[in-house]
Amino acid sequence: xxxxxxxxxxxxxxxxxxxxxxxxxxxxxxxxxxxxxxxxxxxxxxxxxxxxxxxxxxxxxxxxxxxxxxxxxxxxxxxxxxxxxxxxxxxxxxxxxxxxxxxxxxxxxxxxxxxxxxxxxxxxxxxxxxxxxxxxxxxxxxxxxxxxxxxxxxxxx
Amino acid sequence: xxxxxxxxxxxxxxxxxxxxxxxxxxxxxxxxxxxxxxxxxxxxxxxxxxxxxxxxxxxxxxxxxxxxxxxxxxxxxxxxxxxxxxxxxxxxxxxxxxxxxxxxxxxxxxxxxxxxxxxxxxxxxxxxxxxxxxxxxxxxxxxxxxxx
Numbered sequence: 001x002x003x004x005x006x007x008x009x010x011x012x013x014x015x016x017x018x019x020x021x022x023x024x025x026x027x028x029x030x031x032x033x034x035x036x037x038x039x040x041x042x043x044x045x046x047x048x049x050x051x052x053x054x055x056x057x058x059x060x061x062x063x064x065x066x067x068x069x070x071x072x073x074x075x076x077x078x079x080x081x082x083x084x085x086x087x088x089x090x091x092x093x094x095x096x097x098x099x100x101x102x103x104x105x106x107x108x109x110x111x112x113x114x115x116x117x118x119x120x121x122x123x124x125x126x127x128x129x130x131x132x133x134x135x136x137x138x139x140x141x142x143x144x145x146x147x148x149x150x151x152x153x154x155x156x157x
Numbered sequence: 158x159x160x161x162x163x164x165x166x167x168x169x170x171x172x173x174x175x176x177x178x179x180x181x182x183x184x185x186x187x188x189x190x191x192x193x194x195x196x197x198x199x200x201x202x203x204x205x206x207x208x209x210x211x212x213x214x215x216x217x218x219x220x221x222x223x224x225x226x227x228x229x230x231x232x233x234x235x236x237x238x239x240x241x242x243x244x245x246x247x248x249x250x251x252x253x254x255x256x257x258x259x260x261x262x263x264x265x266x267x268x269x270x271x272x273x274x275x276x277x278x279x280x281x282x283x284x285x286x287x288x289x290x291x292x293x294x295x296x297x298x299x300x301x302x303x304x305x
Contacts, residue, residue, distance in 0.1 A: 010210065013207070013208040014208070014210065016207075018168075018205075020206065022177075022257055023173060023294050025173060036173055037173065040173055043171045050217060051210060051214055052208055052210055052211075053208075054208070054209050055168060055207070055208050056166055056167065056169060056206065056207075056209065057166050057194075057206045058206070059202060059204060060235040061200050063199065064160060070250075071248075071257065084293075091293065092293050092294045093295065097294060098294075098296060099295055100293040101290070101292050102291040103221060103289055104290055105287065106286055107285075108285055109285040139181045141252075143254075144251040146248075146249040146250060146251055146255075147249040149235045149238065149247040150235075150238060150244065150245070152245050152246070153209075154243075154261050155242055
């Protein structure tokens with residue numbers, strides 16, 4: 001269960017980036033009315049309990065040289081027979097894939113497996129998607145990113 | 158610089174001097190790590206350092222939404238989406254369904270209501286909602302910087 005304080009902490013860090021200074025928890029602790037030590041302990045507990053995934057750096061994709069980005073969707077018909085193993089061995093293991101989800105398909109868009117791919121060229125993404133399709137014995141469609149309109153943290157609570 | 162970019166994407170320890178802990182692992186001083194990270198932020202390679210949360214564990218429901226927006230309405234739709242606090246990401250993609258965003262709400266019921274509201278606001282004909290069933294990977298680790 002989350003305490004009132006846990007919720008305040010999650011709200012705070014969902015709205016603020018993390019500082020690059022010697023003691024980056026000092027400011028947030030003061031704003032939350034806690035000691036630095038108590039905040040660190042509370043955050044560790046939230047991480048241990050699985051509410052916080054990670055504290056990490058996020059790169060600017062375009063500046064990092066990833067000229068081509070795409071959402072790739074597959075229509076996997078049969079989920080038995082080692083499909084998940086193939087997903088693990090291809091999409092999950094590949095560093096060019098950042099997100100991979102199974103989703104409930106919609107009428108008019110009958111795809112149920114999704115991955116976000118990042119590479120230097122569109123061709124590379126096309127080849128990677130085709131390779132995965134071959135292994136999954138599934139059809140795919142590639143939706144190349146044309147423009148990022150919004151990319152924000154979700155503000156919790 | 159490349160090593161620090163990889164390490165910082167892997168994660169920063171949660172303790173009172175996190176960059177010192179990172180520095181020890183890399184055989185650098187705390188100041189060197191801080192200076193490098195500041196430089197990487199300044200030149201735009203490193204966007205930010207922040208916390209990521211498990212939205213499912215937090216009891217939230219999320220879905221990926223694709224919609225067909227006429228070219229002349231894109232700017233208006235983008236503005237509506239930008240102002241919506243429940244939407245974190247929005248992209249234009251090369252497809253008939255040209256606008257794609259992620260919507261997160263407190264419950265499946267709230268999600269359904271929000272989708273209906275958005276469909277009206279955006280004035281779209283075709284809209285598909287693809288709720289998350291299982292997460293296989295969520296790791297924004299961009300590895301080897303590709304050669305061009």
